Amino acid sequence: MEELILDIGRWLVSGLQGLGLSAAWADLVLLLVQWGCIVGIVTANVIVLIWLERKVSGFIQQRLGPNRLGPYGVFQTVADAMKLMTKEDIIPSGADRTLFVLAPMLFIIVAVMLYVVLPMGRDMAIVDLNVGLFYFISVGSLSTICLLMAGWGSHNKWSLLGAMRSVAQMVSYEIPLAFSLLGVVMIVGSLNLGDIVAAQQRVWFVLLQPVAFVVFFVAATAELNRGPFDMPEAEQELTAGAFTEYTGMRWALFFLAEYTNLVAVSALASTLFLGGWQGPLLPSWLWIIVKTYLVMLVFMWLRWTFPRIRMDHLMSLSWKVLIPVSLANIVVTGAGLELFRAMGW
Amino acid sequence: MTLTLHDATFALLALLTLGAALGVVLARNIVHSAFLLVLTFLGVAGLFLTLDAGFLGLVQVLVYGGAISVLVVFAVMLLMSEQAGQTNPPGASRFTRWAGGVGAVALALALGAAVCTTAWEPGSGPRPEAVAELARLMLGDYVVPFEAAAVLLLLAVVGAIILAKGEDGR
Amino acid sequence: MSDQATIGIFLLLTLAFPAGAMAAAWLFRPAPIQSAEKRTPYECGVDTRGPSWMRFRVNYFLYALVFLAFDVETIFLYPWAVRFQALGLFAFVEMLVFIAILALGLWYAWKEGALQWY
Numbered sequence: 001m002e003e004l005i006l007d008i009g010r011w012l013v014s015g016l017q018g019l020g021l022s023a024a025w026a027d028l029v030l031l032l033v034q035w036g037c038i039v040g041i042v043t044a045n046v047i048v049l050i051w052l053e054r055k056v057s058g059f060i061q062q063r064l065g066p067n068r069l070g071p072y073g074v075f076q077t078v079a080d081a082m083k084l085m086t087k088e089d090i091i092p093s094g095a096d097r098t099l100f101v102l103a104p105m106l107f108i109i110v111a112v113m114l115y116v117v118l119p120m121g122r123d124m125a126i127v128d129l130n131v132g133l134f135y136f137i138s139v140g141s142l143s144t145i146c147l148l149m150a151g152w153g154s155h156n157k158w159s160l161l162g163a164m165r166s167v168a169q170m171v172s173y174e175i176p177l178a179f180s181l182l183g184v185v186m187i188v189g190s191l192n193l194g195d196i197v198a199a200q201q202r203v204w205f206v207l208l209q210p211v212a213f214v215v216f217f218v219a220a221t222a223e224l225n226r227g228p229f230d231m232p233e234a235e236q237e238l239t240a241g242a243f244t245e246y247t248g249m250r251w252a253l254f255f256l257a258e259y260t261n262l263v264a265v266s267a268l269a270s271t272l273f274l275g276g277w278q279g280p281l282l283p284s285w286l287w288i289i290v291k292t293y294l295v296m297l298v299f300m301w302l303r304w305t306f307p308r309i310r311m312d313h314l315m316s317l318s319w320k321v322l323i324p325v326s327l328a329n330i331v332v333t334g335a336g337l338e339l340f341r342a343m344g345w
Numbered sequence: 346m347t348l349t350l351h352d353a354t355f356a357l358l359a360l361l362t363l364g365a366a367l368g369v370v371l372a373r374n375i376v377h378s379a380f381l382l383v384l385t386f387l388g389v390a391g392l393f394l395t396l397d398a399g400f401l402g403l404v405q406v407l408v409y410g411g412a413i414s415v416l417v418v419f420a421v422m423l424l425m426s427e428q429a430g431q432t433n434p435p436g437a438s439r440f441t442r443w444a445g446g447v448g449a450v451a452l453a454l455a456l457g458a459a460v461c462t463t464a465w466e467p468g469s470g471p472r473p474e475a476v477a478e479l480a481r482l483m484l485g486d487y488v489v490p491f492e493a494a495a496v497l498l499l500l501a502v503v504g505a506i507i508l509a510k511g512e513d514g515r
Numbered sequence: 516m517s518d519q520a521t522i523g524i525f526l527l528l529t530l531a532f533p534a535g536a537m538a539a540a541w542l543f544r545p546a547p548i549q550s551a552e553k554r555t556p557y558e559c560g561v562d563t564r565g566p567s568w569m570r571f572r573v574n575y576f577l578y579a580l581v582f583l584a585f586d587v588e589t590i591f592l593y594p595w596a597v598r599f600q601a602l603g604l605f606a607f608v609e610m611l612v613f614i615a616i617l618a619l620g621l622w623y624a625w626k627e628g629a630l631q632w633y
Contacts, residue, residue, distance in 0.1 A: 422575065476593070492612060495588075509577050
């Protein structure tokens, strides 16, 4: 079972070479298949996740959630997806059409590009990049600019205000996010996600770096614009923030990208702090799925449990609490490692 | 000399970068200029990648694509005027336009001449891992510029706050 | 294939994803019934008053600027963290000085109220 997916890949490459394709072309076809799998799984998974989110919120709020279409309402989001496909396409009259059209497309592209470096099992990253962690952070930072494009392009006050707030929040929380991961990097001495997983053979980093994990988790929640940090798209105040004017497929792309980001960040959290794909009995690719889903359930639990945080408190939390704490964590980790070495353990 | 895939990639990225840069100058709407500037930055990041400088390319994406771009757009929003379509007008007189164009071409020629006359030494042997090498140089040979960079960042923050407070009148 | 080439090809493939999604929606969706009323910006039922592309407070810009300073610090910290174990105590002290200078900037911004959302 462990080698199942890798075997399929090898079988595909050797089969193609048997048909007379050169090695480079066979690799290209393999990449195409991998890409197709990622896009397919991401899309299908979002449908499951939205159903799950609605069921979890229903459970927490003591109601049933979707329960009409199929057993436990599992086909509800399928129906929703079909509905979104058949919605007419409305571009508001004053909109900056180019930016309005491009924004959701670029947003989903940025989200999918994050999956290139994630190890989805033993030796199962599409690119085993040396600077994988840094790649994740820098590519992830590009989503802010897509939100600004959406907010500006819509020519709507809600949209622009929502986008500006969203971006102000996301840039504020990007710093503690990046700083909290430094403790892990210092211990491992590598930015390669595979190396980071391998270094957790004996003990998960959530135990060695508990403060970093908490800072990372809070910052990631804010970075994903999820509750209780969903101020930028607070329905009661800003309608839907940057997404106000979007309808049909364009809106669906934004929604898809948000959940795609959620999966990517949860997978990163499991990789960095929860031992990645390592675990007993089950094959590695199943372990990462289990851990990612557990992390996502915690994200959902937080979202439906805490009330929304006020905008000024939200900014203060990042700059006046998380950044000092994560800087202190770097210094303490450094001092600890130096002590560790000085004592010759 | 045959055209390799690498050359083609370079040509495409260079075209993208230059085209976007030209768009920054020519766009009438300053917000479009700002977003095209981001595209220019990302094109440069792509060029870094083709040169096998992955870490620098990612630094370009993080700092220019993710931070400078936000700064530029926020600055535009701060100075926004009522007529969005005419916020980035071409030079007022014909003379300034020509002077700008000639100046740009002269700068490009000077840089090109410098590139062509420099005797580049292609590195040989196995290259050390870029990130590690950067860290060694940064904290070893170049420690003074490194700390100076910190002071520079501090001064930038302090200066911006003083200026902004003057703007704000508080 | 090199890592960069793989990422580049993956990016090219990914460009097709939203394009394909939009094309699929284009196949299924009805032609929009054009009416000026429908295409007005959403504003809770009333018409928008004043320009929508408006000026924003200096506050946003200040956050972006302090963010930029810390973002640049991040790119210095990452190579250091990677080589932390090999570089030794002196490099650690150098980085402490670096962090202290940036913390000074944070303290100044805090003191001057630049981190105060209003």
